Amino acid sequence: MRLRRLRIPGDTKPVKRSSLRLAAGKRYFTWKRRLYWWFGGVTFAKRRETSPLPYPVFRYDTPTLRKLKDVEMWMQHNKEINLALAVRRLSGIVIRPGETLSYWRTIGKPTKRKGYMPGMVLFYGGFKAGVGGGLCQLSNLIYWMTLHSPLTVVERHRHSYDVFPDAGRTQPFGSGATCAYNYLDLMIRNDTEADYQLVLELREHRLYGEWRSAAASVLRYEIYEREHRITQAYWGGYERSNQIGRRTWNAADELVADELVAENRALMMYAPLLKAEGENDVNLSHKGGAS
Template structure:
């Protein structure tokens, strides 16, 4: 069992660390030899492989709802950058290479950012909802997630959660990236858009799916640590079925460990 505890870093250490990791990422984009997906198509590929949607507005404890509305502005801008992207066989999807830096000059506004277990405000905040959605629908395809980062802190208690804990992907420009490689022989296309109430994403393909997937968790638990807080743990697996419903594989996906910023055994309003 992994044991975690909060890490205190100075503002200077955090600032310099971001600079170093961002420069490293720029270098990787240019020199790592990967073929990154950059081509979009207005026409949709014919076959929907996986579709999912998440609500745009959630009432979070002690969080200004204006930040939720600002998030919608940021999601609209980011969604335009990835919507329609074609992922050809052998290519890699990079979340941040497509979206780019989220600056005010591009129209991004202040949104909610989770920073070392605390809710803060930053330009472009709220885009984890998009990376979470893309990661979730990718787990229901034969595409390969080659880079994904889990949340180090579990800030809010579950509220009407429909997906397992730890089934998302945190993001921070540009060093916490989400990368997905198409190791199949079929082109895939990512479609992302907003309705009045939801963020919707889907993977489409040039040929029909031959497998279906069910993502589930194992070994979910909270542990009380010697430093006086709780850590949440689980492992994510997925069942792979053929089109007749026969179980083909039971695949390990990832494990999650996150410091909880709430008392896990209390009942919270809205749950």
Template sequence: MKIDFVEKPLMRALWRRRLGREYYILKRKVGNVFGRTRWASKRPTKAMFHPIKEHSSMILRPLKDVEMYLQENKRTNLQLAIKHLNGIVIRPGETFSVWQKVGRPTASKGYLEGLVLHQGQVTKGIGGGLCQLGNLLFWIFAHTPLRITERHRHSFDVFPDVNRNVPFGAGATLSYNYIDLRVYNPTEKTYLIELWTDETHLHGRISADIPQQETYRIEERDHRVVTQYWGGYTRHNRIVQVITHPDGSEEERLLVENHAIMMYNPMLTPPANAQFETCSGTNS
């Protein structure tokens, strides 16, 4: 079993973080404009679409030391963002990007202060809470042959598991615009994304113009908690796609690996089914 060594996180100066952020935002904008990517978009289509996967996640989740108005604001932020994404069609050879469609979430566009995680700390930021959208989209994409070309993991595991119904790390963090979620359509099918909210949940569904013959299930492998040499705890796992073909044969594909610094004591609230290991400071 591989034991994962993770460096103790460094807190960089505020000016350095801000300048670095704007540099990467500009770099991504230039790449979007001058690159050759064919972007998915909202286009009229007469095709009949066949549902593949639907998923819902609770918007108002009580979290320790998090004021509920930030969760209410998250609902507004999600509603604003999904207006740009609901109804997008991903045709063969096209790429879907969250930020390429949503744009920069600003107060002038109606976005509110929401929950933002920075360096493992809970704070506030305009447009906060959109990671819930990234998590939902990742989950429904994972049940299709769409190829996830960009996905960023959460670097910190901030809250203990509460009513978790998907594996740890089976999601995607978002931060405008260089921390994005992108998928490419390598198939001959056309896919439709549908997103909506109600009083309690964010909902999403992905469909295709040709019925999907294979079935997909998402499973976790090698879930473990590691005690690091510097005294902290880290959480690790792999998320795999198990594909069942029409003839009954199965194949397994690695989707993502996760390595997160835990911001709570796992001895008090241990993650379910996790193995506990100790790291001396080197990989083995």
């Protein structure tokens, strides 16, 4: 990683928008998404199975309670309530060949009436309490697992702000998927010939996830980071950027693909190169296959 000054003015400087414009934009994109769901010609996954498919593809888990700077723990506990409600909607869903899983179409709008609580929502480089807050942890988990599978990510949104330092990070920066109902969605299509099933569980303050399949997996994947930079913008702020790559290996341990899967740019909301208390070295790659 290297630090350099940006020579050509970019367009990353935050732009403050009025509450009226934000509300109008949200309404516009919400209805645009609904029209796409109804008339976009996409076959969405709907079927759920209580019994797991026979073959594991990839599993992963993350802690649900983390001590974050200036974030009160009640937001973290409310996040667990929100995650539990979303897990009930998603766990067991099967994506058949040709079908697409939409994160928000499956979960639905998180509202108080459905039991969702105020949790932490990132907002213009900071955070606030919002109903359904914390569901990005679930979309992050699903996206990370999907990168270790033959499934195709057809829509994913990166975080625009890097809010917290890398305290104990075990995945590359920018390897998650932000979400906001319903216009920032995570959509995953099954271009294989086998059924795939998403299995989720929340217990003992950990979120567990797994992709399973009707056919045995013959590929394994390595997710890695490249071109990681911290760049000073012309207006004085700092931008962090990188690329996420993926190497694919076959059953004979032969490299069959090395591809770019994501490019990330985010405004840093803390001093560059700041190391959080207790931070460990960052693991910038991850290998995974059937487990």
